[in-house]
Amino acid sequence: MNQKDPKIPKIAVIRMALYAKHLGLLDNQGIRVVSSVELADLCGVNPAQIRKDLAYFGQFGTRGLGYPVPELSLSIKKILGTNRIWHLGLVGVGNLGRALLRHSQFAEQGFVFTAAFDLDPQVVGTLVSGVKVSHVDQMKRMIRERSPFDIGVLAVRPEEAQSVADRLKDSGIRAILNFTPMVLALGPDVYVENVDFTVRLHLLCYSMTHGSDVTQQHPR
Amino acid sequence: MNQKDPKIPKIAVIRMALYAKHLGLLDNQGIRVVSSVELADLCGVNPAQIRKDLAYFGQFGTRGLGYPVPELSLSIKKILGTNRIWHLGLVGVGNLGRALLRHSQFAEQGFVFTAAFDLDPQVVGTLVSGVKVSHVDQMKRMIRERSPFDIGVLAVRPEEAQSVADRLKDSGIRAILNFTPMVLALGPDVYVENVDFTVRLHLLCYSMTHGSDVTQQHPR
Helix, strand or coil: CCCCCCCCCHHHHHHHHHHHHHHHHHHHCCCCEECHHHHHHHHCCCHHHHHHHHHCCCCCCECCCEEEHHHHHHHHHHHHCCCCCEEEEEECCCHHHHHHHCCHHHHHCCEEEEEEEECCCCCCCCEECCEEEEEHHHHHHHHHHHCCCCEEEECCCHHHHHHHHHHHHHCCCCEEEECCCCCCCCCCCCEEEECCHHHHHHHHHHHHHHCCCCCCCCCC | CCCCCCCCCHHHHHHHHHHHHHHHHHHHCCCCEECHHHHHHHHCCCHHHHHHHHHCCCCCCECCCEEEHHHHHHHHHHHHCCCCCEEEEEECCCHHHHHHHHCHHHHHCCEEEEEEEECCCCCCCCEECCEEEEEHHHHHHHHHHHCCCCEEEECCCHHHHHHHHHHHHHCCCCEEEECCCCCCCCCCCCEEEECCHHHHHHHHHHHHHHCCCCCCCCCC
16 A cells, blocks of 8 residues: 555545545444445446545455445545544634534544634634634644644635634644635645635536536536 | 537636636726736636636737736636526525525625525524525425526535435426535436535545645645
């Protein structure tokens, strides 16, 4: 198994994350074995693709017997680095931030909010979904002294996005899940994933307007 | 201009949506002209890529003078089909659904919630962010009689996702923005975009664990 092989395409890793999610959901349902056809169907890809993607990372399952769900789930989590709890720190406890703190999907997949930050004196000091909201001016000190989280989750207003991201980077945070519409300029030391609802909507509109599917999910 | 040219790669359309978003933000700030270098920087791509992507759709801007922001913004919106208001219908008025109804980014980019549905008798009949919540059993009739929206926004529990998506399709809805972790099986008549936070988190974890960037946003 050689996860750092430069010949592993990014898209294969992205699909591994999709397989991990669906194997986790099957595992939670107590399902022990899944065929490559069934798993492919759940993930919206074809079975040959799954076999090809897995082959980048090793030998999994036995031909004709399907994949053992808990074992494959754990193997893929090890490859992804998600066979452990990752701690999240939210910045921006507005409507969206609150919804994220309360969203059950995070914890179910091993992502736990352990810190939250805001500016608003009405919000600072309150508990949301069991997480105490601290003032954003305390963030750097808290991260440096106690490393309360691994990944910063950005749900601030667009105009604050870059400056808050800079503060996260300056405090030593290396990964940001960005819910703002801004593209962050942070250099190669910080990994950023953007969750942009409106770009996705534009693609639905293009598909409907032109009758030409540019969405990411292939029809099933 | 030939938007249906099969040689236009999907990824070019996806980037056009990104350009549309940033040109819209610049336009809102009253900025009249942007160089390809500045626009590229905002979008996190290189200037040659923007020129190449735009060339699929026509001739825009004058070399050396930059792009006229309002004109290019409108041209790209016309290409994407987003030079009009699109109406959204939310299904699932929980924490996330409420946050989406209140999220200013949608309306700022021409996406307006005009209907919302839930099962919970405590929620049905209430107003959230000016939108009246109807019972999900009224959905099909409302869509068939009044076509209150173009795009269904799915924020229900995972176990309800497929059945609600089936009801949207059965009612004539052709596009779904899916906030559940499930991959929907709807066939080629419905366009689906998935907004999956946890897959994005898995990719951040892989990048941090292996020191190998598999995120979508290239470092800036």
